[in-house]
Amino acid sequence: MRTIQRLDSGDAQLLIEGAAAEADAIGVPMCIAITDESGNLLAFKRMDGGKVTSITIAVDKSFTASGAQKATHEYGEASQPGAPAYGIFSAIGGRLMVFGGGLPVKVDGAVVGGIGISSGTPAQDRQCAEAGIKHLMEKKGYSE
Amino acid sequence: MRTIQRLDSGDAQLLIEGAAAEADAIGVPMCIAITDESGNLLAFKRMDGGKVTSITIAVDKSFTASGAQKATHEYGEASQPGAPAYGIFSAIGGRLMVFGGGLPVKVDGAVVGGIGISSGTPAQDRQCAEAGIKHLMEKKGYSE
Amino acid sequence: MRTIQRLDSGDAQLLIEGAAAEADAIGVPMCIAITDESGNLLAFKRMDGGKVTSITIAVDKSFTASGAQKATHEYGEASQPGAPAYGIFSAIGGRLMVFGGGLPVKVDGAVVGGIGISSGTPAQDRQCAEAGIKHLMEKKGYSE
Amino acid sequence: MRTIQRLDSGDAQLLIEGAAAEADAIGVPMCIAITDESGNLLAFKRMDGGKVTSITIAVDKSFTASGAQKATHEYGEASQPGAPAYGIFSAIGGRLMVFGGGLPVKVDGAVVGGIGISSGTPAQDRQCAEAGIKHLMEKKGYSE
Known part of the structure; x- marks a missing residue:
């Protein structure tokens, strides 16, 4: 049997709050999604x-x-023409995202969920995702 | 050109709060979704x-x-064997829901969005959806 | 080689006009779709x-x-529990519609397209579809 | 509550008329789609x-x-290999279009809908989409 660590509903809310505050700060209204480790x-x-x-x-x-335990921008390099994961962007009915804005949320070395943001540039989306994670970590005293 | 009224992000939050409070009261943790009028x-x-x-x-x-401007439980009757809309439950890739738990949100006679709840019985889901709408109406002073 | 008769763009427009006029007459704004014989x-x-x-x-x-060369309401009977086509409503990813509002358009004995209407009751939808076909037939002098 | 401006059915018809006239002028029969701001x-x-x-x-x-409030050809540059949104063409089940022919329709600074055209080259499709918007703006006296 395995024991899994997973974001709870309050953690998810904090991730959204932190990301939305950053989105407000840069003036780009965002769509913000939080998934569990599954x-x-x-x-x-x-x-x-x-x-x-x-x-x-x-x-x-x-x-x-959260599912691949990897930031979406990391797939960006790996999926370029000629690179090992070329074409993976259309996997899973096109759900496999390969540009910035999706980050795994890690606590004590384990991926416990993910945050995905969209509406700005990939760089802006990623910046807000990072702000969401930072906010959760500080409010709850978690460490990566 | 048409002018449309639509729930804003704060309205959506109030709908969730009201529904979640009712879900807590009856002891059934729920999934709660809010859509706009489209x-x-x-x-x-x-x-x-x-x-x-x-x-x-x-x-x-x-x-x-929200899309059909109709409570999902109303489709329940209309889609029974022998009834006029029998078979509609598999329409739109199966997205057309015909059992309780989905309600349009109406303000000043217009549908401005919807609330959909699932995890309990259809009756429990509907009860929580109604509580969400009641909470929004009271907090914002809206009337149907 | 086969020669196919098919609605043209002007025919499609007449079908929509006739259906929309009936929808206006009964006070139910509709979604009206026209397909070719394919x-x-x-x-x-x-x-x-x-x-x-x-x-x-x-x-x-x-x-x-148009594809099945059959009115959608005819599938309603055939797909009832115990009837020969029970369950067909979920075929083709749920695109197979079994309640009123879809009619084949026939000219000189051949199906040349279809009309599908939705937003009212299945009976209202069908009534508007019939009005669309009647309008096309009269304006163009076609016969079934 | 938010107040939204949206194309009405007459606006949509004018967009199609303007685009179809341009398609006739260049001799390329087109598929022309109009969406609302959602x-x-x-x-x-x-x-x-x-x-x-x-x-x-x-x-x-x-x-x-209409959904991304952006011309589809703008995504063409951003989604090239090595560019920030590389891979976005397969998002939303492949619905995210990154080549010319899709334009948001803006009135008084707000996106009120979109026009999408296909059957020619992306440049021809875009040309017809622009003609559709120009026709709407002139006939209705709207300004961007």
Whole structure:
């Protein structure tokens, strides 16, 4: 039998709060999705003005990051033409996201969930995802 | 050009709060989804213990209620064997939900969004959806 | 080699006009879809107030009627519990529609396309589909 | 509560008329799709000779442009190998279109819908989409 560590509903809320505060600070309304360590949706917030196309992209970035235990931007390099994972962006019905904005959430060395953000540039999305994780870590006293 | 009224992000949060309080009161952790008047996801919360299969069901109940401007349980009667809309439950890739737990949110006579809840019985899901709407109406002073 | 008769773009427009006029007359804004004899979309109109969930349902009713060369309500009987086509409503990813509102368009004994309507009751949808066909037949002098 | 501006059915018809006139002028029969500001289909026309594969492409270009509030050709640059959004073309089940022919429709600074066109080259598709928007703006006296 295995014991799994997983974000709870309060953790998910803190991740969203931290990401939304950063989104407000840079003036880009975002779609923010939180998944558990199994890739299943825990929480979602579309800020006023967040893009309709970003709903699914945010959820899928979080799914990819938590399910693959890897930041989505890391797949960006690996999936370039000629690189080992070329073409992986269309895997799982296109849910495998390979550009910035999806991060695994790690606590005590284990991936306990993911955060996925979309509506800005991939760099902005990633910046807000990092802010979400930082906020959770500080509020709860978790360490990676 | 048409002018449309739509739930904002704060409204969505109040709907979730009201529904989650009722879910706590009856002791059934729920998946709670809020869509705008066009059926697109605005907010989602899976309470600790909410079912994995209920993620999509809650989202699709809310999609159905807002998109069809109708409570999902109303489709339950209309889609029984021999009834006029028999078979509609598999429409839109199976997203058309015909059992209780999805309600349109109406303000000043217009559908401005939807709420969809899943993890309990359809009656429990519907009860929590109603509580979510009641909470929004009271907090914001909206009327149907 | 086979020669196929098919609705043209002008025919499709007349079908929509006739259906929309009937929808206006009964006060129910509709989604109206026209497909060719191969089931592929030719034209679509969502009247102001037509339901979001009805977009796909209207298209799929027209697809079913033209592709199966059969009115969708005829499948309603055949797909009841115990009847020969029970369960067919979930075929083709749920696109096979079994309630009223989809009609094949026949000219000189051949199916040349289909019309699918949704947003009202199945009876209202069917009534508007019939009005669309009647309008086309009269304006163009076609006969079944 | 938010107040949203959205194309109505008459606006959608004007967009199609303007695009179809340009398509006639350049001799390329097109598939023309109009979505509202939430990405949901409002109107569609396949001109006689428009391609079957272009039905979905036109709808998805319009979905992308309205939902992401961005011209589809802008994603073309951002999604090249090595660019920040590389791989985004397979997002949302492949609905995210990254080549020319999809434009958001803006009125008074807000995106109120989208137009998507397919059957020609991306440049021809875009040219017809622009003509559709120009026609709407002139006929209704709207300004961007």
